Amino acid sequence: MVVGMSRRICVALYDELIRLRPEWAGSGDQEGFVKVVMTGSANDDPAWQDHIRSKERNKAIADHFRDPRSPMKLVIVRDMWLTGFDVPSLHTMYLDKPMQGHGLMQAIARVNRVFADKPGGLVVDYLGLANSLKDALGIYATSGGQGTPTLDVEAALDFMAEKLDVVRGILHGFDYSDFMGGTPTERVSLIVNAQEFVLAKRDKAKERFIREVLQLGKAYALAVPHPEALAVREEVVFLQTVRAALSKQDVTSTAQARHDVNAAVQQLVEQAVAPDGVIDVFAAAGLKKPxxxxxxxxxxxxxxxxxxxxxxxxxxxxxxxxxxxxxxxxxxxxxxxxxxxxxxxxxxxxxxxxxxxxxxxxxxxxxxxxxxxxxxxxxxNLTEDEIAFYDALEVNDSAVKILGDEQLRDIARDIAETVRRNATIDWHLREQARANLRRMVKRVLRKHGYPPDKQETASRTVIEQAELLAQHAAD
Incomplete structure (x- = not known):
């Protein structure tokens, strides 16, 4: 959250950000990386009108910002959302507006909420509000607020040094000293080779590396801009990049992750921008983009x-x-x-x-x-659904020998059609619908002469598959 001194400044800052990052813009309230949230009327400057919304629209955009999955990650405000606005995932506030006392205390409390692996709240002061901030923190502490806001970074520096030593130990024997001095292609190759080095150790080295670098990142975030923290900034960037690549191997695929190719190879398909164009990480890993x-x-x-x-x-x-x-x-x-x-x-x-x-x-x-x-x-000559039932029937080898391949195919087609024809939207919520499904499957098996002594075993597997198809048909 950026807190501006005036509405004019807020709009000017937005315009400059969009000039530098056009991809951050969004035409609708639910689109875009950054928004200005401010009061106004139809009489205001025409250039401001896109940022002036009704009470209902402001409420909707507030709910959108609260969702950590939302693409909206940055908001610019003057007075709105500084009190009584709760967004646990909000981690950084940029202050470019004179504030003091209770108002400043309420503002900084916006970023001091516990959320996931968030290390704490960061307040970036552009106007020299240190004294006012200390007073506000005093008010915050005596008012029973949760958390421990502090300006002391010594503890964070000690913890950062400890975690950095642990991570260096995991990577002992792997030279990454030239990371920032290399070309984009060399950097990507170094990241891939660092993954290989960690994975080669097995014995849960990957999990330990991910955990320790996460802790290192938290400590670093609290220690900057201390010179000791800035001195290892490039190394921390490298370690966090390797951690992110290793972590992505464990993330379940989502629609958002499928923007270029299947998310299963996302960690090797991401691209690095180079002065002379785009460097494909696939090439750095010795692969051609599929x-x-x-x-x-x-x-x-x-x-x-x-x-x-x-x-x-x-x-x-x-x-x-x-x-x-x-x-x-x-x-x-x-x-x-x-x-x-x-x-x-x-x-x-x-x-x-x-x-x-x-x-x-x-x-x-x-x-x-x-x-x-x-x-x-x-x-x-079976569809995807029909082959699934064929596989379910084929599990019983003795039945396969008795009936033969052609009859099994007929049964598979019959069951698939029966399930598609009788699937209901709420089948999975109604036990009666599920019982009817089971009866229909058993009727098909009997009609085609499936061995009676094998029916019960086969029915369980076939019905399991039928429920999958019914759910897919209902969806």
Missing amino acids: DISILSPKFLEDVQNMPQKNLAVELLDKLLRDEVRARSRRNAVQSRAFSEKLEAAIGRYQSRSIETAQAIEELLDLARQMREAQARGEAL
């Missing part, structure tokens, strides 16, 4: 040839987990079988029962099995 399926033979070959073998394992693990997760919404048997194989392979790798190269081979083989399973539907 233009087809991430499980295509060519892409898997590129991953296999990556020089960073432990990073290749992490990448394949993330790719396959995303694929299993996607299949779990449509094919219960496939997702369960592939999930078990994936967990077994990763377990052997983490316990060092197999070497990295062997782990890569096992994961690549699993990826090929997934690709082949995906193509089975076309070979059998």
Whole structure:
């Protein structure tokens, strides 16, 4: 939050920010990175009118700003939102307006709320409000407010030095001293190689590195602008960048993360801006940016040839987990079988029962099995939903031998059509609807002569798949 001295200054600051960062603009109240929130009327300067909203619109934009998932991350105000406005994720306030006493205390309290891994609230003073701030903090402390606002950075410096020493220990033997002096391509390559160095240690080194760098970042944020903190700024930037890359391997895919390619390879597709254009991180990792399926033979070959073998394992693990997760919404048997194989392979790798190269081979083989399973539907002339029921029926090997492949395909088609025809919007909320679904599935099995002694076992698997399809149809 930026607190300006006047509405004119607030609007001028917004205009300058948009000139420097055009992508921050947004035409609607729910769009854009930055907004001005201020009072006004139709008689004000025409250039201000885009920033003057009704009471209802201001309430809506306030709710939007409170959502940590919102793209709106910066707000410019003069008087509004300085008292009684609660946004726990708000972490920094830039003060460019004379304030004192109770008003200043209320303003700084906006950023002093506990939220996730937020280390504390930061107040950036442009007008020399230190004395007024100390008085306000005194008022805050005696008024029973939560948190401990402080101007003393010595404790933060000590903690920062401690965590920096721990992280350097994890990276002992890896030289990253030339990070800031290298070209963009060299920097990206260094980040990728640092990931490989951490992953090669296994034994939860990745988790420990992520945890310790997070603590280092918190301490650093509280210690700046002390000279000792600024002296290690470039090193902290590098460590936080490596941490972010490692952390992204564990983040579940979201629509926002799919802006370029599948989120499973997001950590290798991000781009770094260079003076002569754009440097692709894929190239730095020894990969070509994929233009087809991430499980295509060519892409898997590129991953296999990556020089960073432990990073290749992490990448394949993330790719396959995303694929299993996607299949779990449509094919219960496939997702369960592939999930078990994936967990077994990763377990052997983490316990060092197999070497990295062997782990890569096992994961690549699993990826090929997934690709082949995906193509089975076309070979059998079955749709995606029908092949899911075929897989559920095929689990019972003795039934397969008795009925034969063609009859199993007929059963799969019949069940898929029955479920699609009878799925209701609220099926998953009504036990009666679920019971009807189970009866219909069993009726289809009997109609096609499915062995009676095998029906109960097969029914459970088929009904599980039917419920998945019913849910998908209802959605």
